[in-house]
Amino acid sequence: MTAEKRQNGDDQTADRVLAVPCEGDDLLALFALDTGDRLGEVPVGSHPVHATTCRGRTVVATMGERTVTAVDPSGEVTRIETGVLGPSHFAAANGELYVSCSAGDALAVVDPNALTLVDRVAVGAEPHELAVATGGDRLYSGSRREGVVDVVDTETHERIGAVDAGPDARVQGVALSPDGDRGYAVDQRGARVVAFEVGGDVGRDAASADPIYGEAAVGADPYDLVATEDRVFVPGRGDGVVHEFDRDLEPIAVHEGFSRPVDLLEIAGERWVLDADAARLRSLDGAVVETPAPGLVATPVGGGRLAVSHYDDDRVSLVDVDGGTVWSADAPAYPFGSVVV
Secondary structure, three states: OOHHHHHOOOOOOOOOEEEEEEOOOOEEEEEEOOOOOEEEEEEOOOOEEEEEEEOOEEEEEEOOOOEEEEEOOOOOEEEEEOOOOOEEEEEEEOOEEEEEEOOOOEEEEEEOOOOEEEEEEEOOOOEEEEEEOOOOOEEEEEEOOOOEEEEEEOOOOEEEEEEEOOOOOOEEEEEEOOOOOEEEEEEOOOOEEEEEEOOOOOOEOOOOOOOEEEEEEOOOOEOOOEEOOOEEEEEEOOOOEEEEEEOOOOEEEEEOOOOOEEEEEEEOOEEEEEEOOOOEEEEOOOOEEEOOOOOOEEEEEEOOEEEEEEHHHOEEEEEEOOOEEEEEEEOOOOEOOOEEO
16 A cells, blocks of 8 residues: 555555454553554453444443443543443433443443433343434333333433333344334344334333334344344344344345354445354355454444454454455454444
8 A cells, every 4th residue: 555545545444543342351452453553452441342432532331340431542541430330332312422231220321521421221121232213312222131122212311111022032132224214123032033113102101002013033042133224134143044134024035054143244235244153254145254263243444344353262353355354463352342443
């Protein structure tokens, strides 16, 4: 890559940093995105898992504490008290940052400017994935222990109701269609996906009819899902399959031949499956890209590339779906969900 191309912005990785929470060593590890050079590490607290960027800072969820950690570009660290244990996933709505706290049965609401706790919202036990409506006025939170999708008004910070995913459901992944008309939830225990209506009154106690309008069986041990304009994809980790549906959950295809599919990402116009038990990416069309080790979490970084966290192998790699592995580097223990800053 020439200096001229770098200056013109043709290299989408130049001068960017990959920040990777490493759960086993309680660190945020920093890598040069274009070369994989280790730039440093920042102690962020116990069991960091997911990270997000907000107002120029990297914010890390530390599941082993009652805080989230904000790291500014200079490396300064600010701890933000959540008051409850188990910060896990992030979502942004109405200029605020929501954090699901799985051990505290609540969502923490953080002011990303002041780096302070604004509020806490009590929700169903073990909240996990979060999804925000297109207009930002509603947030949907999946409860793994109560089997519901809680509906939160982001103006008032109130839980206004819940969508019941069914008897004995364990809601893991939650997603909304890009147009905001439909919501989807994965029932991990029942190996199924449900579709529910999205709207201002959905979930209000006694204010609407049953919002569930469809469901379908998927592969064993589903964890997450991906909703696009016209498709819903659900990897089944236990069966090595990816189910593909239309937006009404009518079956389209069952893609087989995976070991433990954990995520599906759109890269360079194709849909690629991340496999936690196989050292490769495989597209739904059958193309294969070898990787240095199995990957548990991946982050698209543009230009047909993605950063892959090899959780069990303490490595991080940059992979190009056309050219293969660009670089691979040792990481602190158990690298997890990365962000680019």
